[in-house]
Amino acid sequence: MSYRIQSGDTLSALAKRYGTSVDALQKANPQIKNVDLIYAGDTLKLPGATDGFDGPSGRTGPNLTGGVDGPSGPTNSGDGVKGPKGSPFDIARSHLNKNAGSLKMEGSGVGADMEDWVPNNVNCANFVSACLEQAGQISNGQHDNSVMGLQRKLDADPNFKRVSIQDAKPGDVVSMKVGDGQHVVMFAGWKDGKPQFIGSNNVNSDGSQRISFSSMSYPIMSVHQYQG
Structure with a gap:
């Protein structure tokens, strides 16, 4: 989400209005060098109600998407799906334990392909799309920040087909119904007879x-x- 700065606006007032922090606003808008100096007419990217940036040791908490964090997850992609540039599962796993807000600030790889205006509590499709892009499975134009939008684009792509969860391989894109909304992750293997997933989760x-x-x-x- 973006906001056009109005005369009289301050970062502290905007942070309070949009439920974020001055620090998060500055990180989402690296062009701001002085937090006390912003200009009317400029566009400000709003990072969302929660900042999601890594502190010295990151953040931990309950898995609010309803899952249970595994101790380490699968150790390799095995017979997982790969694109022309690699495995989306391996790409996702290389960013394990990073906060979405911090990942979006990285200037290359998955972080560069993620759109940083997306609020940090709804990055699931943003992250999966970026991993698929990095693996060469989709184009930049197919990137979508909504679960249903990404689902429609994969349905329209002849390089993808729908399979059952029993036939899933690491890196497959799994869209779920969560209450009144949706969530998207990638299949990561089986553990104790239950499917495991990797993605950007509200943990x-x-x-x-x-x-x-x-x-x-x-x-x-x-x-x-x-x-393929």
């Missing part, structure tokens, strides 16, 4: 998202598998 105590392994029991809407 931080403030509701913001962190890249984590989880076991979830939400109704699955679709599983998309890359065919």
Whole structure:
């Protein structure tokens, strides 16, 4: 979400209005060098109600998406799906335990492909799309920040087909129904007979998202598998 600065606005007042912090606003807008100096007419990116930036040791908390964090998750992609540039599962796993807010600030790789205006409590499709882009499975134009939007684009892509969860491979895109909304992650293997997933999940105590392994029991809407 973005905001056009009006005459008389201050970062502290805008942070209070939009439920964020001055520090988060500055991190989301690196062009601001002095927090006491902003200009009317400039566009400000709003990081969302929760900042989700890594502190000295990161953040931890309950898994608010309803899953249970595994101790480490699968150790390798095995027979997982790969794109022309690699495995989306391995790419996702390389960012394990990073907060979405911090990942979006990275200037290369997945972070560069994620759109930093997306609020830090709803980055699931943003993250999955970026991993698929990095693996070469989708184009930048197919990137979508909504679960249903990404689902529609994968349905329209002849390189993907829908499969059952029983036939899923690491890196497959799994869309779920969560209450009145949706969530999207990637399949990560099986543990104790239950499917495991990796993605940007609401596991931080403030509701913001962190890249984590989880076991979830939400109704699955679709599983998309890359065919190449």
